[in-house]
Amino acid sequence: MADTKQAAAAVSGEELPKAQSPVKQFVKKFLRRKTAVIGLLFIIFILIIAVIGPHITPYDPNEYDYGAILAGPSAKHIWGTDEFGRDVFSRIVAGTQLSLGTALTASVLGTAVGVVLGLIAGFFGGLVDSFIMRVCDVMFAFPGILLAIAIVAIIGPGITNIMIGVAVFTVPSFARIIRGAVLEVRGELYVEVAQSIGCKPMRTMFVHIFPGTMQALIVNFTMNVGGAILSASSLSFLGFGASVTQAEWGAILSQGRNYLAIAPHLVLFPGLVIFLTVLAFNLFGDGLRDTLDPKLN
């Protein structure tokens, strides 16, 4: 025994370069992508606002100031006021929680269901796969927002129902992405090796295949949050979501629309915040994808 050990060790007597943890390498590579870092910083900023927003607004978001109705931006109200004299800046800051929360919850929900369906379809294949994918195809045939409107129209308006509506049209795209990723990873040699070692199918699926799809999952989730913010805002804008009294980005924008000609700031500022937030998520998602993709390194 000792003899073999020595002989073998002598043959391969070489030192490995210093270990670098995969996380450290990832962070280093990610930091090189400046637009993605800016996106991430903005997301962190928005998340902080979402948490502490209601406590830091200069005014109560629902406080009426009849002395300043539809006032433009000024030192007193930096983003102006609406038709009831409510401070737009305060409403947007306070509404961050609701808008972002809706989008994130909807994305998590839709992604979770989509991932489960995608894993089942990709791993088992055959009839199950065909069935799941055909259902997804049918759902894809509707424009997403129309599908969400239809769902909300059926189950009634309200924030919770918007979440469900947005989540539902997230499902098929994730099912398809995850299925594709599963099929790709399933073709890897190490998955065949797992089988040859004697791993049971469930172990192969969760230990060897699923982690391989995480990259696609994380990247698409990030991008999807941007889309979900937009969809949720659109539904609110169309009057399916938050009630007029609730501070929510889409709802604020929707009300402002009536006064577009005389008070453009009512549309401009919520629109800008939505735009920047969606952009930040997309930039961050792009950066993540480029960093994780081995072909681009």
Add this chain to the structure above:
Amino acid sequence: MAETLLEVKDLTTQFKRGKKDWITAVSGVSFQVRAGEIVGLVGESGCGKSVTSLSVMRLHSKDTTRISGDIVLGGKHVLDLSDKEMQSMRGNDVSMIFQEPMSALDPIMRIGDQLAEAITLHTDLSKDEVHKRSVAMLKSVGIPEPEMTLKNYPHELSGGMCQRVMIAMAMSCEPKLLIADEPTTALDVTIQAQILALMEQIRRERNTGILLITHDLGVVAEICSRVIVMYAGHVVEEAPVDELFKHPQHPYTQGLIASVPRLGRRVHRLPSIPGSVPDLAAMPDGCRFAPRCKYAQEECRATDPALVKIADDHTCSCLFSEKEREEMLAHE
């Protein structure tokens, strides 16, 4: 002595890595290829043999590569040529064939069109003459039904057939020098034997000089007349083929030859070289082979040995002679 077709002097090729980093893939490489000889350029993966050939062809992207030294091909200094002049050199003076014949051919173009393209690029033959020339070329590389093959797409041919087509394309403008980068590595042994025989026939009939890049010492012994051994971006030894196999001087060459399993020489254990090839970005100081060399001394880790002439036609880059190394072992 036969005409010198290619002369490489002190070639150094560097690649850009990251924003400012340059890594050196080959450095100080010098050699010649003369008409009518097959020169083997041997080494393991990462030794710089392919980089050398691509530098000669100037096939690297300009933005990410720095090449210095001198490459004289057909009397012209390759590194000073404009892109256009270089373009006309390729095909006319020098051609190249690659390891993966399948992927070197355009998958959506018929063989005939690809061959015609190669011919018309460098000649002003009429359509008819081009066709005749194509048929003749395919026949000369041993393709049984040239007319049929011209109408085929690459995927309809086997790997061996594709490599024959590649050779036909490379030879279509009768270049004096052919660079073959692992031309038989992707092929089976029986097909390899056919392709090697074809290359030998081309050399004999047309007096073409061939630079054969390979990792396979068997192929080298089979058809090369002279061998250049590379290790970690340096030439470590150069000698005529008989001399190299019978009296290898560099410890790396010796180790390499000994570690190849050889038909008819049944051994229980193969002699092997410990460790593995160093990373290009972290080359050891001094002799690059020192970390794996059983003779390595303090000096080896400090001084990078130059290529020294030890006999006519035989150069080697080791600080110690064979005799000195033997004495070293005897002392220990």
Add this chain to the structure above:
Amino acid sequence: MSNVKSEPLLSVRHVSKRFPVGKSFFGRANKFVHAVNDVSFDVMPGETFSIVGESGCGKSTTSRLINRLIDPNEGEVYFDGQEISKLPAKEFRPLRAKMQMVFQDPYGSLNPRMKVQDIIAEPLLVHTNLSAGERLKRAQELLGVVGLSPTHGERYPHEFSGGQRQRIGIARALSVNPKLIIADEPVSALDVSIQAQVLNLLRDLQEEYDLTYLFISHDLAVVEMISDVVAVMYLGHIVEIAPNEELYGHPSHPYTQALLSAVPVPDPDVKKEHILLQGDLPSPTNIPAGCPFHTRCPLATEKCKTETPKPHTVGERHTVTCHYPEKTV
């Protein structure tokens, strides 16, 4: 070979495998790749049995059929006295502990997201009740056995060179003390100097642990170095089986002779006469009638075109599937 017992460890009997290609409009396969055709051989305990042949000859498929990564269409496989080709997956899975594989591609065969020690210990996790601590200890021990440092267990596969990764793959195969190791082109992806290291390691391990190898390779020189018995495959058929010295010394099948003559020898003094085979390998979807080799065989007669030859025994464990086993090219 002194400890060879009379009972084979692995016995393959008339195994065939067809893969469907191309589908008719109604989804029924109308063409088949005949990857493995009526293949039979015995592997004795403690020996290295090699299957050698060119790409597409069915050698890799054969190894996968034995390991049940794919199931044969016909034939039986006996392992350790038990018929295994028709066992339900559940009953076959525990047997995998006795039959581990080493793969060609050292880059693809290790899960890039797992630590090396977890990769090596995975078969133990699947097949034994050892605790996590015991598995780790065994993994570190195995790293030492294959010539790596036990401290390397914390690393990920991408930090290792090709040769080192192949050592990791071998350590994984050894972890459950298998009887048989199926090594599918284990050194083909490696550089020459590394190839020698890994071959020596396989040799040492065989002596140390009494292993039986089924060794798949296209490299005749490597096979000669490591094998006791060699089977030569052509187009899904075994054309010759013989003990090492017999096969390399007195090859009987014309294909074996051509194959051996085509191997370049790294010695310029050996100027061999090559038997240059005409043409290419026929397509495995359309295997020639009669002897599969007759389209390229320099000795082929009318009989070879119509009649499929049967294996002739020409010596101890030496069979040739040719109508004219006594003729040479």
